[in-house]
Amino acid sequence: MKKSNEPFWWAMFGAGGVLSAFFIPILIFxxxxxxxxxxxxxxxxxxxxxxxxxxxxxxxxxxLIFLSLxxxxxxxxxxxxxxxxxxxxxxxxxxxxxxxxxxxxVAAGWVLFFG
Amino acid sequence: MTSNITLEVFRYNPENDDEPSFQSxxxxxxxxxxxxxxxxxxxxxxxxxxxxxxxCRMGVCGSCGMMINGTPVLTCAKxxxxxxxxxxxxxxxxxxxxxxxxxIEMSDFVDKLKxxxxxxxxxxxxxxxxxxxxxxxxxxxxxxxxxMCINCMLCYSACPVYGLEPEFLGPAxxxxxxxxxxxxxxxxxxxxxxVISQDDGIWQCTFVxxxxxxxxxxxxxxxxxxxxxxxxxxxxxxxVLMPWSDK
Numbered sequence: 001m002k003k004s005n006e007p008f009w010w011a012m013f014g015a016g017g018v019l020s021a022f023f024i025p026i027l028i029f030x031x032x033x034x035x036x037x038x039x040x041x042x043x044x045x046x047x048x049x050x051x052x053x054x055x056x057x058x059x060x061x062x063x064l065i066f067l068s069l070x071x072x073x074x075x076x077x078x079x080x081x082x083x084x085x086x087x088x089x090x091x092x093x094x095x096x097x098x099x100x101x102x103x104x105x106v107a108a109g110w111v112l113f114f115g
Numbered sequence: 116m117t118s119n120i121t122l123e124v125f126r127y128n129p130e131n132d133d134e135p136s137f138q139s140x141x142x143x144x145x146x147x148x149x150x151x152x153x154x155x156x157x158x159x160x161x162x163x164x165x166x167x168x169x170x171c172r173m174g175v176c177g178s179c180g181m182m183i184n185g186t187p188v189l190t191c192a193k194x195x196x197x198x199x200x201x202x203x204x205x206x207x208x209x210x211x212x213x214x215x216x217x218x219i220e221m222s223d224f225v226d227k228l229k230x231x232x233x234x235x236x237x238x239x240x241x242x243x244x245x246x247x248x249x250x251x252x253x254x255x256x257x258x259x260x261x262x263m264c265i266n267c268m269l270c271y272s273a274c275p276v277y278g279l280e281p282e283f284l285g286p287a288x289x290x291x292x293x294x295x296x297x298x299x300x301x302x303x304x305x306x307x308x309x310v311i312s313q314d315d316g317i318w319q320c321t322f323v324x325x326x327x328x329x330x331x332x333x334x335x336x337x338x339x340x341x342x343x344x345x346x347x348x349x350x351x352x353x354x355v356l357m358p359w360s361d362k
Contacts, residue, residue, distance in 0.1 A: 006318035007351035010344060078321050082279055 016071025177267030231292035236303025261294035270326035286326035286336030
């Protein structure tokens with residue numbers, strides 16, 4: 001019997017869900033609230049530049065962006081599929097959703113490692 | 116002194132009616148009556164042509180499921196007085212074809228149930244002389260919850276995915292497959308995987324969770340499906356990263 005490929009996408013969806021649920025609220029709290037509103041002393045541009053030049057931080061940001069995008073893509077695919085009931089467009093929706101996530105991943109990798 | 120409550124009952128007789136209609140009946144709202152008692156009151160005293168399924172009246176047989184005000188429930192387990200002042204709208208279970216009035220056609224579910232092989236599969240039966248297959252309390256606890264399913268199909272009526280994708284294997288069939296997968300006496304996991312780990316098996320589920328919300332036996336089919344997804348994903352990655360381990 002034909003093996004389903006869904007486990008691959010679901011694994012990315014699950015990993016992205018866990019990572020983004022843990023880390024994105026912290027990043028939003030720091031960079032969208034605490035720093036701009038002065039609740040915490042904001043780091044300077046140079047300090048942030050130094051932080052993001054470390055390989056571990058680069059890898060962390062890359063994994064976070066890559067998996068969060070694929071989490072979004074999987075959820076968006078099923079939202080369109082079930083929500084709009086456009087079953088006949090399944091392939092197109094999958095290509096566009098995962099393609100967008102792949103594009104974002106490549107762009108993030110470019111900025112982080114070659115930018 | 117008992118007041119009356121109105122039941123708006125779905126009526127459809129495919130031999131005479133072009134389309135379904137609703138018929139209202141006023142029934143006494145006895146405080147110890149469940150909805151099924153009210154339907155039997157109608158059948159016995161008001162209108163003998165009303166058709167519906169029921170058997171045990173005590174939440175065991177799983178025959179009397181209907182949509183009550185849009186929610187799938189066992190009518191033997193819901194008291195009339197909880198719906199005061201009424202009216203109560205009674206319809207056949209959603210997502211199934213209607214045979215007559217409140218009776219639905221269930222062969223789709225029965226076929227799916229057969230496909231997951233919901234029985235103990237042994238590669239080799241242990242000879243009688245060796246006695247029973249023993250189980251520890253922990254081994255029993257591993258599957259007991261899933262064995263409480265009474266095949267009432269409320270979960271199929273509650274599942275929006277089943278409504279959209281009739282080929283979806285569905286909550287109860289997957290939970291019952293898991294019931295035998297998790298049984299220490301069973302060796303049929305591999306055979307069931309070919310049915311359950313498919314695009315129209317667990318992978319169609321988007322974890323809406325309504326199946327578990329309406330289950331009258333607290334089986335938690337949604338939980339069974341998500342656990343199976345984790346296991347199936349682990350197996351998939353294993354077979355990709357370690358192809359030699361895939362027998």
